[in-house]
Amino acid sequence: MLNFYIYSSNFQEAIIEMGAAMNTMILTWIFWIIGDAISTIFGAYIVKKYRNNYGLPTLIVLYSIYSVGANILASRITIYNIVIPFVVSGGTLIFPFVSQLDDMINEVYGRKRAYATIAVALIANILMATFILADAVLPVPSWEENANKYWLQFMVAAPRIMLASYLAFIVDELWNATIFAKLKSRAYKDEEAWKSNRKIVYLVLTRVFTSDISTMIIDSVVFYPIAFLGTLPANVVLNMIWMGALMKVILAIFNGPWYILYRILIKDVKREF
Numbered sequence: 001m002l003n004f005y006i007y008s009s010n011f012q013e014a015i016i017e018m019g020a021a022m023n024t025m026i027l028t029w030i031f032w033i034i035g036d037a038i039s040t041i042f043g044a045y046i047v048k049k050y051r052n053n054y055g056l057p058t059l060i061v062l063y064s065i066y067s068v069g070a071n072i073l074a075s076r077i078t079i080y081n082i083v084i085p086f087v088v089s090g091g092t093l094i095f096p097f098v099s100q101l102d103d104m105i106n107e108v109y110g111r112k113r114a115y116a117t118i119a120v121a122l123i124a125n126i127l128m129a130t131f132i133l134a135d136a137v138l139p140v141p142s143w144e145e146n147a148n149k150y151w152l153q154f155m156v157a158a159p160r161i162m163l164a165s166y167l168a169f170i171v172d173e174l175w176n177a178t179i180f181a182k183l184k185s186r187a188y189k190d191e192e193a194w195k196s197n198r199k200i201v202y203l204v205l206t207r208v209f210t211s212d213i214s215t216m217i218i219d220s221v222v223f224y225p226i227a228f229l230g231t232l233p234a235n236v237v238l239n240m241i242w243m244g245a246l247m248k249v250i251l252a253i254f255n256g257p258w259y260i261l262y263r264i265l266i267k268d269v270k271r272e273f
Helices: 002-049 051-073 095-109 111-136 142-155 159-187 197-228 234-265
Strands: 077-082 084-089
Touching (some): 002 051, 002 077, 051 095, 051 111, 051 159, 084 197, 084 234, 095 111, 095 159, 095 197, 111 142, 159 197, 197 234
16 A cells, blocks of 8 residues: 555656646747747738838848847757657757748848848857856856856856857858758749749748758757767767757748748748849
8 A cells, every 4th residue: 555655646746747847848839839920920011011121120130039049048958848858958949930030031032131141140149148258257246146156157158059059050041041042043933933822832841841951950960069079978969969950840840831821921022032
């Protein structure tokens, strides 16, 4: 009876922990959906109504915000329970937004402006890191020292993590912008093509299974070894690479319908190549 009680208690604790984890993931997915909805619907509205005025600056601002957020969270290792627990960097959940926003810019304003957007976001990330480091060297009151240790541990990432994050960002985003531009030029051979629902679905599916998947894999392959190899066991880093890549691919596939919505909403907007 005692053994049964112990087993029952452990089982109940496991159920409670599982429920807490599920509630946490539900909340995380709600935030993810809100983030996707804002970038997609708001971005489409601004581009459609103010294409030649506020459209591009708005998308650049959103792109920079998401890329800065992803790089800030990159130093934190988190667990996402999606069927199986994924042990990945905290920025993994946000990164697919970054690639999608780059594609949203590339879709309407062309490859050169997509490249320019990547440059602007890189400058924003460097400025963010500079501001954090400038603040980190300042002294704090004695009663704030314990809290400051935790702040420094999270916000002031090791130089190699920052380097890994920026290198991965440059490599995979330039790759994504280039591949997407080539896909777009093949799909849209005339003005009527980008107004065709069939062409929209074709481009989105092709994008997901070529540029998106390859970009997510490249990001993980570049980031994790540079950031953690040598400080974590090789098998742990290897697991983080495939877990990070797989989770980003899953999120990229989930992003597909949102991009279809964006394309439908801006169907009549002029394109540049």
